[in-house]
Amino acid sequence: MTDDELRTDGSGATARATGIRRTLDRLTVEDLALYVVLVLAAGFYLVPIESGLVTSFKTGTAIIETAPFAPPGASGFTFEKWRTAIDALLRGMGNSLLYAVPATIISALIGSVTAYGLTIPNWKASYKALVLALIIAGIFIPYQAVLVPLTQFWSQWVQLGDALSFVWALGIDDDYVGIVELVITHVAYGIPICTLLFRTYYKTMSDEMMESARLDGASLRRVYRRIVLPLSGPMFAVVLIYQFTQIWNDLLFTLVIVSTESSPAAPVVLILAGLGTSMEGQDFALRMAGAFFAALPTLAVYILFGDEFAEGVAA
Amino acid sequence: MLDFYRRLHRAISPTSGDGDEPRTDGGVVSDGAAANAGSGDDPGPIARLSAAVDDRFGSDFAESSIFWLPPFLLMGLFVYGAVIWNLLISLTDYQGFANAPDYSDLDFEMYTRALADSGFIDAAVNTLILLIAFTAGTLAVGLVLAILIDRGIRFENTFRTIYLLPMSLSFVVTAQFWLWIYNYNNGIANSVIGVFGLGPVSWLGNQAVVLYAVIFALMWQFSGYAMVVYLAGLRAIPDEHYEAAKVDGASTLKMYWRVIIPQLKGATISAAVVLMVFGMKAFDFLYSLVGGYRPPNGADILATKMVREAYSNSQWAYGAAIAIVLFGMALAVIGPYLVYEYRRNNL
Numbered sequence: 143m144t145d146d147e148l149r150t151d152g153s154g155a156t157a158r159a160t161g162i163r164r165t166l167d168r169l170t171v172e173d174l175a176l177y178v179v180l181v182l183a184a185g186f187y188l189v190p191i192e193s194g195l196v197t198s199f200k201t202g203t204a205i206i207e208t209a210p211f212a213p214p215g216a217s218g219f220t221f222e223k224w225r226t227a228i229d230a231l232l233r234g235m236g237n238s239l240l241y242a243v244p245a246t247i248i249s250a251l252i253g254s255v256t257a258y259g260l261t262i263p264n265w266k267a268s269y270k271a272l273v274l275a276l277i278i279a280g281i282f283i284p285y286q287a288v289l290v291p292l293t294q295f296w297s298q299w300v301q302l303g304d305a306l307s308f309v310w311a312l313g314i315d316d317d318y319v320g321i322v323e324l325v326i327t328h329v330a331y332g333i334p335i336c337t338l339l340f341r342t343y344y345k346t347m348s349d350e351m352m353e354s355a356r357l358d359g360a361s362l363r364r365v366y367r368r369i370v371l372p373l374s375g376p377m378f379a380v381v382l383i384y385q386f387t388q389i390w391n392d393l394l395f396t397l398v399i400v401s402t403e404s405s406p407a408a409p410v411v412l413i414l415a416g417l418g419t420s421m422e423g424q425d426f427a428l429r430m431a432g433a434f435f436a437a438l439p440t441l442a443v444y445i446l447f448g449d450e451f452a453e454g455v456a457a
Numbered sequence: 458m459l460d461f462y463r464r465l466h467r468a469i470s471p472t473s474g475d476g477d478e479p480r481t482d483g484g485v486v487s488d489g490a491a492a493n494a495g496s497g498d499d500p501g502p503i504a505r506l507s508a509a510v511d512d513r514f515g516s517d518f519a520e521s522s523i524f525w526l527p528p529f530l531l532m533g534l535f536v537y538g539a540v541i542w543n544l545l546i547s548l549t550d551y552q553g554f555a556n557a558p559d560y561s562d563l564d565f566e567m568y569t570r571a572l573a574d575s576g577f578i579d580a581a582v583n584t585l586i587l588l589i590a591f592t593a594g595t596l597a598v599g600l601v602l603a604i605l606i607d608r609g610i611r612f613e614n615t616f617r618t619i620y621l622l623p624m625s626l627s628f629v630v631t632a633q634f635w636l637w638i639y640n641y642n643n644g645i646a647n648s649v650i651g652v653f654g655l656g657p658v659s660w661l662g663n664q665a666v667v668l669y670a671v672i673f674a675l676m677w678q679f680s681g682y683a684m685v686v687y688l689a690g691l692r693a694i695p696d697e698h699y700e701a702a703k704v705d706g707a708s709t710l711k712m713y714w715r716v717i718i719p720q721l722k723g724a725t726i727s728a729a730v731v732l733m734v735f736g737m738k739a740f741d742f743l744y745s746l747v748g749g750y751r752p753p754n755g756a757d758i759l760a761t762k763m764v765r766e767a768y769s770n771s772q773w774a775y776g777a778a779i780a781i782v783l784f785g786m787a788l789a790v791i792g793p794y795l796v797y798e799y800r801r802n803n804l
Contacts, residue, residue: 176605176608176610177610179605180605180606180610180616183602183605183616183620184616184619184620186677187619187620187622187623187677187681188619188622189645190623190631190634190635190638190645190677191622191623191634193634193637193638193645194633194634194637197637205643206642206643209648210637210638210640210643210644210645210648211645252528253528255524255525255528256524256525256528256529258524258525259521259522259523259524259525259526260521260524260525263517263518263520263521263524264517265514265517265518265521266514266518269514269518271799273525273529275795275799276529276533276537277529277532278795278798279536279791279795280532280536280537281734282730282731282734282787282790282791283536283540283784283787284734284737284738284760284780284783284784284786284787285738286740286759286760286763286764286779286780286783286784287539287540287543287780287781287783287784287787288535288536288539288540288543288780289543289763289764289767289768289776289780290543290546290767290773290776290777290780291538291539291540291542291543291546292535292539293767294542294546294557294558295539297556298556298557327535329531330531330532330534330535330536331532331535331536333528333531333532334532334536337528361520362517362520362521362524363523366524387625390627391626391627391628391629391630391741392627392741393627393628393629393740393741393744393745394738394740394741394764397744397764397768398764398768401768411627411629414629414630414633414745415629415744415745415748416748424636426636426637426640426643429633429636429637430633430634430637432633433629433630433633433634434630436627436629436630437626437627437630440625440626440627441625441626443625444622444625448614448618448621449614451621451625452617452621452685455621455624455682455685
């Protein structure tokens with residue numbers, strides 16, 4: 143928590159540290175070198191993205207004639223690739239939102255409740271640690287180790303498609319069962335990381351209020367609803383942002399659960415992976431336009447909530 | 458039984474004990490006392506049971522289980538249930554279009570087949586190279602960036618945001634960018650080394666180069682993450698340590714090497730574990746690079762080979778066996794990490 147505090151409040155303690163570290167090297171040449179290195183590093187991180195962006199607006203000839211990171215110029219400029227990419231990916235965007243949003247919200251809520259049950263109530267710390275170790279290990283499982291059983295589970299054991307037959311009767315394509323399966327799958331595999339994030343937050347909460355509430359005879363449920371949940375707002379922002387990015391970006395589960403990009407329920411990552419590849423070779427401008435379009439939601443989330451994202455990945 | 462557990466518990470956790478438990482009367486004696494008290498005024502079997510549970514696990518155990526037990530079971534089913542099931546499938550001969558494996562005939566045939574499969578050995582070696590080179594490289598870059606940013610620069614947030622930006626992007630998206638960068642005729646990579654009179658190199662076509670090209674792209678994507686973790690670690694080091702080093706007259710470089718970096722052990726370990734796991738998941742990147750199950754020659758890793766064997770070749774049992782090997786590798790990383798965190802009371 144101390145590092146979080148130092149990082150986020152920014153003013154007091156950091157300023158002091160800044161002062162001390164500044165005096166360590168007053169040499170302006172060094173300072174200058176420092177900024178040059180930092181800007182070069184920023185260039186290193188931005189150039190692949192920048193060159194993708196300019197390329198997405200280039201015509202076929204401009205791609206060959208101009209440098210990959212140079213802007214296309216008036217004659218080589220076109221919106222056509224973006225139009226094609228949006229046409230191809232728009233339905234995928236809708237499908238991705240259809241599972242990413244519910245899965246994100248549900249896994250954040252479950253993570254909060256789980257972390258509460260494993261942190262605040264008073265039971266044996268060593269048993270808690272055992273349960274937590276099992277949960278945290280779940281974050282690090284390579285998903286390949288569960289894929290074949292997952293396929294078996296959804297295709298043979300739980301025939302969700304039959305159970306939801308009343309939905310298909312409404313005229314919705316029955317491929318959308320994949321979306322429901324993706325929601326459940328992402329929630330199940332998202333529980334560990336959401337629990338861990340909330341737990342690091344709940345561990346730092348002051349016990350006093352909860353202790354006195356408990357002594358007054360409040361049930362655990364009441365303590366959660368009245369005290370813990372209302373204080374969880376900042377952590378919900380972190381978890382929702384992190385989890386949304388993870389689920390939106392995941393390819394592996396969509397690949398094995400929805401499987402084909404021609405499916406009406408195909409998520410955007412699945413369509414993007416095959417976009418712009420044909421017999422004649424690769425259409426890079428189309429690929430770049432598609433990549434940007436597919437990344438728009440996560441880019442928007444990152445630009446708007448960068449601090450929360452940083453906090454989520456650092457935990 | 459209880460006694461055995463206590464001894465086991467003491468053996469594995471010399472530091473923690475039950476110190477953070479407000480109930481300090483612990484021990485076998487009180488368990489017996491509670492059971493006696495329970496039978497004394499005879500409150501009925503359910504109350505007696507719950508009293509016994511409370512006594513053993515702590516007063517809120519039963520009441521709190523409604524919060525964590527259902528999610529824990531759901532997660533346990535999908536994670537541990539699936540891993541055990543996967544192990545079982547890897548012992549069968551399941552392949553082709555059959556709906557379900559035949560569990561009656563179990564053997565280790567798939568594992569011996571893997572050892573005889575040169576493709577598997579190559580993929581395993583590539584996985585190890587990728588894990589080690591990617592983790593070490595990313596940590597080094599992240600550490601340097603964190604130290605530079607921590608030197609009290611202006612626009613700190615802007616730089617941090619830029620460095621972390623690739624991490625917010627999907628592997629599917631970054632693969633498109635790097636495919637373009639590594640393009641033989643028009644890519645940036647070849648024009649950059651062309652400035653120094655080198656190349657052009659077929660980055661994704663040359664078997665000796667492609668794995669390192671992929672590692673470089675992954676480093677680009679995740680070094681911002683290592684930076685954030687190290688930055689948090691650096692901010693946790695008290696200012697006195699910088700001052701003391703300064704008073705001792707240590708040079709800046711020496712101060713970081715002798716005083717600061719050794720204190721980042723915890724940050725290094727947790728970042729390394731997470732990075733290794735990202736490295737094992739590089740499947741998404743390699744799949745998107747080619748838009749199919751077969752990555753460029755020389756860049757096949759266990760993660761891609763597993764999915765290809767199972768979902769492209771319908772060798773389900775063989776794929777499951779490869780997955781178990783991958784799982785074992787992950788476990789070798791995670792297990793010690795969890796023990797380490799547990800010992801430090803960090804869980």
